[in-house]
Amino acid sequence: MTDLSDLINIDSQLTADELELRQTVREFVDRRFRPNIAEWYEKAVFPTEIIPEMAELGLLGMHIKGNGCAGRSAVEYGIAMQELEAGDSGLRTFISVQGSLAMSAINKHGSDEQKAKYLPEMAAGRMIGCFGLTEPNAGSDPSGMETVATREGDEWVLNGKKRWIGLGTIADLAIIWARTDEGVRGFIVPTKSQGFSAVALEPKLSMRASIQTEITLDNVRLSEEQRLPGATSLRAPFECLNEARYGIVWGAMGAARDAFEVAARYTGERKQFDRPISSFQLTQEKLVNMALEIQKGQLLALHLGRLKDAGKLEHHMISVGKLNNCREAIKICRDARAMLGGNGILLEYSPLRHANNLESVRTYEGTDEVHTLILGQKLTGIPAFR
Known part of the structure; x- marks a missing residue:
């Protein structure tokens, strides 16, 4: 079905597979999201109960190839994002934080072992990730980050705060970026780690059906295996x-x-x-x-x-x-x-x-x-x- 705003037949520039994906995601949004978004927005709730269905549709890390991910094209990923945000920005943000940030960090910079361990679980929605870069005093200029990771023997010790971190309170793992003596490095931090805490930032006037948090890292200890080996700079x-x-x-x-x-x-x-x-x-x-x-x-x-x-x-x-x-x-x-x-x-x-x-x-x-x-x-x- 051609969109009301399509005056120049943009649909003619899309393939049959792209149109089919658009219809599939649109139907999901219409069926599972639109009937309830006003209530979720008013109550400032993100509906975690729809995560398994989004995973079933292949939306989590959908642009990543291998390790249980759908391996869709950039255009197909974009089409899905357009349909999700037509429902609400919070819905698209969930997919973005999970796939474009947390999963992409592991896919781009993780070891083969890390990819095999985490990506299939995240693609299936059994494990949720967040991405900790922005800080209370470092927003537009991430180079000003104050979070530090210090080597102590075979371990890393992380200290600092991250702010405006999507999904922090429901995440199973956090991709945390920190300063080290060797430069900026990335770490996969299980959120159950001692010294890790996340609190929701609220009340909000925007993105109410979404989760934004502040993360505190208080002497969080990690093994070298939790560092992203391919991440060697900002x-x-x-x-x-x-x-x-x-x-x-x-x-x-x-x-x-x-x-x-x-x-x-x-x-x-x-x-x-x-x-x-x-x-x-x-x-x-x-x-x-x-x-x-x-x-x-x-x-x-x-x-x-x-x-x-x-x-x-x-x-x-x-x-x-x-x-x-x-x-x-x-x-x-x-x-x-x-x-x-x-x-x-x-x-x-x-x-x-x-x-x-x-x-x-x-x-x-x-x-x-x-x-x-x-x-x-x-x-x-x-x-x-x-």
């Missing part, structure tokens, strides 16, 4: 962040598309001055502008996905997608909320919920300012971060 966590940022490029357009569809339906049914609101020129202009930006954002996401599958995607290109699509998506959701009038503040309708969520999405995995400076450096050759 470049390692950035490679994982780029996976997550790529998913956001698609996901933001899912939230925008859902808000647009709600506004289009509402204005077609709601009558004022004896006419549907959608019959007025100002309303039609808003709908057209929203649809155009969704189309452009989807084309951008698809282009980046094809480049990624071809091994030609450059890091700055992800910043183009993340900056543009988050910026446009939040505007679309705000405009959609306004078109619903007073009813737009009710949880019965999704646009304001999406807009609130996108305030977080726009911030994490690199703020607008960070991605602007990445692109500024690409255009001028001059780094302006310091």
